[in-house]
Amino acid sequence: MPSASQPSLNTVLTHFHDLIVPLWQGPGWNAELALPYEALDADHHPLPPQRYRAMACARQLYLFASLIGQPDAEFAQGRAAALFRSLQRHFHDAEHGGWFYSIDPAGQPLDMRKDLYTHAFIIFACAHYWAKVREPLVESVLNAALEVVAQRFATDAGLYEAVLERNWSSLDSGPLQNPLMHLAEGFLATLAVREDAAVQAALLSLATAMQQHFIDRQHGVMMEKPLGAVDNWFEPGHQFEWFFLLESSDVLRGTPLHASLTRAFAYAELKGVDNVTGAVSGMLALDGSVRDGTQRIWAQAEYLRALTLRPNSLAVLQRQLLALQQHFLHDKGWHECLDANGAVSRRDMPSTTPYHLATCYQGLTQSTYDLR
Numbered sequence: 001m002p003s004a005s006q007p008s009l010n011t012v013l014t015h016f017h018d019l020i021v022p023l024w025q026g027p028g029w030n031a032e033l034a035l036p037y038e039a040l041d042a043d044h045h046p047l048p049p050q051r052y053r054a055m056a057c058a059r060q061l062y063l064f065a066s067l068i069g070q071p072d073a074e075f076a077q078g079r080a081a082a083l084f085r086s087l088q089r090h091f092h093d094a095e096h097g098g099w100f101y102s103i104d105p106a107g108q109p110l111d112m113r114k115d116l117y118t119h120a121f122i123i124f125a126c127a128h129y130w131a132k133v134r135e136p137l138v139e140s141v142l143n144a145a146l147e148v149v150a151q152r153f154a155t156d157a158g159l160y161e162a163v164l165e166r167n168w169s170s171l172d173s174g175p176l177q178n179p180l181m182h183l184a185e186g187f188l189a190t191l192a193v194r195e196d197a198a199v200q201a202a203l204l205s206l207a208t209a210m211q212q213h214f215i216d217r218q219h220g221v222m223m224e225k226p227l228g229a230v231d232n233w234f235e236p237g238h239q240f241e242w243f244f245l246l247e248s249s250d251v252l253r254g255t256p257l258h259a260s261l262t263r264a265f266a267y268a269e270l271k272g273v274d275n276v277t278g279a280v281s282g283m284l285a286l287d288g289s290v291r292d293g294t295q296r297i298w299a300q301a302e303y304l305r306a307l308t309l310r311p312n313s314l315a316v317l318q319r320q321l322l323a324l325q326q327h328f329l330h331d332k333g334w335h336e337c338l339d340a341n342g343a344v345s346r347r348d349m350p351s352t353t354p355y356h357l358a359t360c361y362q363g364l365t366q367s368t369y370d371l372r
Contacts, residue, residue, distance in 0.1 A: 009321065009364050009371040015329055016361060020354055021067070023333060024060060025075060028351060033107050034086045036060045036351040042332060047348060049105040054091035057083055058121035059355040065129040066358050080129055084138065087122065096167050098148045112166040116153050116179035119145055123186030131193040142190065146199065149183065158209030177214055177224045180206065181242055188249055200251060207246075211257040216286060220263030223286075233283050233291055236272030237299025239264040240280075240306035244363065247309040265306065273303065278323030279342065293340025297328045297353060301360035308367035317369055 027044045028036050035057055037046035061083040067076035090107060091099045099118055101111040126142035152168045153160040159175040160183060187203040190196055213226045221234045222242055243265045246258040271288030272281045280299040283292035304324060307317045327342065328335050336353065337346035364371055 008325075009361075012321065012325060012329065013361060013365075016354075016357055017072075019331075020333060020357065021063070023349070024063070024351060024354065025079065033090070034082045035090065036083075039348040039350045040333070042347045042349075044332070051102040051104060051110050052090070052107075053102045053118070054087060054099045055101075055118045055121045056351050057087050057091065058118070058125040059352045061087065061125040062121075062128050063354050063358055065125065065132050066362070068132040077133070080132075084126075084129060084141075087125075088141065093166065097144075098152065098168075099145075100166070113163055113171070114152070114166065114168065115163045116149070116160050117162070117182060119149050119153070120179055120182035120186045123149070124182065124189045127186065127189035127193050146190065150198075150202065157213065158205045159213060160206075175213070175226060177210075177222055177238065180210060180214075181222075181238065181245070184210075184252075185245055188245060188251075191251065203251060204255070207252055207255050207257045211255070211260060215257070215260045215264075219267045219286070220260035221267055221286070222261065222264060233285060234264075234268070235283055235299070236268035236280050237282075237296065237302045239268035239272075240299070241302040244302065244306045244309060247306075265310070277327075277342065278320050279327075279338070281340075290340070294345065295327075295338040295340070295342070297324075297334055297336055298356040300324050300328060301356045305360040305363035308363045308369060314369050317367075317371065321364070321371065 023040060023044060024036055027046065028040050030037055033052065035052045037049060038052065038056060039047045041047055061080055064076045064080040064083060067073040068080060070076070090103050093100055093112070098114045099122060100109050101113050101115055101118055104110040122145045123142060126138055126145065130138040130142055149160065152164060155161060155175065160180060161170070161173055162176040162179050163171050163173040165171055184203060184206055187199050187206070190199045191203070210222070214223050215221070216223055216227070222238055223232050223234050225232045239261060243261045246252045246255070246261050252258055272284050273279070279295045280303050281290050281292070282294040282296060282299065285291050300320070300323065304317070304320045307313045307320060327338060333349045334353065335344050335347070336349060339345040
């Protein structure tokens with residue numbers, strides 16, 4: 001993709017709609033199973049399938065649901081409907097409830113454990129899809145996912161187990177940051193489409209528990225494991241992702257967690273972002289030293305989106321938009337990862353990444369900054 005002298009939102013949007021979305025309509029689509037392949041190679045060939053995950057199906061459901069009603073996206077409603085049917089057909093556990101983690105290449109259950117990350121994305125995707133189509137069956141699946149999370153995953157501490165056995169017995173996984181963040185995202189998506197006192201209460205309780213169990217007191221950063229866990233770390237991309245969710249929510253803005261992540265944003269930016277190239281590091285120790293310098297496109301997208309809600313950030317926002325264009329987007333798609341020196345370290349294009357780009361571009365489109 002040719003670089004521009006000035007960063008342009010229109011340029012990245014055109015790249016997304018004309019190149020990235022069609023990848024998952026054509027070469028990335030397994031018509032037999034009605035599921036996206038897990039990833040494409042740099043030449044748009046599906047990588048040999050090892051599995052299909054419910055989470056990837058849900059992320060793609062969000063992607064196409066987000067396009068419903070847009071000009072030149074007449075395909076979106078049909079594809080979203082197919083993905084919604086596949087979510088139920090392939091992954092729903094009729095015996096124990098909830099949804100399996102994955103199926104094998106032949107469409108048979110593979111990993112039948114129940115993980116919170118998957119269920120959070122089912123809530124998120126169904127809320128967005130229901131907002132567009134208002135079909136009772138979609139709302140019933142949304143309600144079922146909310147209910148199973150509340151009944152099966154919830155703990156006494158206001159947190160949620162990360163993984164359970166197929167029959168909901170404990171694996172002693174404990175809570176982890178990333179699934180809990182996406183659960184908050186799913187709750188917010190639900191509240192955006194309907195009033196729901198139970199979901200709002202669960203969201204506020206989760207925010208309180210995250211503040212208590214995951215926030216480092218010195219820097220306000222959100223750790224990946226609960227405080228006191230062995231070998232803990234934090235990721236700049238997750239600080240930015242949490243900040244956007246909190247700052248953009250009338251329910252969460254002003255909470256102690258919001259105050260913490262406002263501090264964490266500044267610390268993550270100072271220690272985890274190169275202020276010349278715009279590169280976002282992958283993992284940091286609490287003292288700010290880099291544990292993994294890999295640059296991942298999702299973290300770049302989350303930083304970019306979060307900047308739309310930071311005052312006096314136009315210059316940095318333009319730098320980051322240009323960095324995304326120049327270093328990650330290209331005329332065949334995108335680079336998933338660069339190493340610490342900026343060299344491409346992962347050339348495959350996962351079906352889960354367009355979700356991050358779609359949410360990022362939505363944030364940019366709604367920004368009060370002029371990015372044309």
